[in-house]
Amino acid sequence: MAAAAIPKVAAQFKKIAPMANRVLIKKADPVTQTKGGIVLPDQTKTRIHRGIVMAVGPGARNDSGEQIPVQVKPGDEVLLPDYGAAKVELDKDEVYFIYRETDILAKINE
Incomplete structure (x- = not known):
């Protein structure tokens, strides 16, 4: 999904607002073919480790009650673990996943 399409899609998420340090993510489409033209088997298509952040919560609170802001923002591309999301x-047609911010492995800076 292109970064330019994020503001249009973000309006749809006013119905869902992630709480605390939760992040709403749209997983990237699985790669079906390599750059060299090799078609990948179905087993490799099921594991998608990349996604685009669609909405974020306000952040968690520390022991003294101060709010810690979320480190990702809508439009960021992130690496995800195999498990740990709520569908x-x-x-x-549209399926999204909610992860805790701490479950996100990395932000991709391209």
């Missing part, structure tokens, strides 16, 4: 279906 959310907003439309029949």
Whole structure:
């Protein structure tokens, strides 16, 4: 999904607002073919480790009650673990996932 499409899609997420340090993510489409033209088997298509941040919560609170802001923002591309997300279906076609910010492995800076 292009970064330019993020503001249009972000309006849809006013219905869902992640709480605390939660992040709403749209997983990237699985790669079906390598750059060299090799078609990948279905087993490799099921594991998607990249996603685009669609919405973020306000952040968690520390022991003294101060709010710690989330380190990612809508439009960021991130690396994700295999497990640990809650699946959310907003439309029949659109599936999103909610992760804790601490579960996100890395932010991709390209």
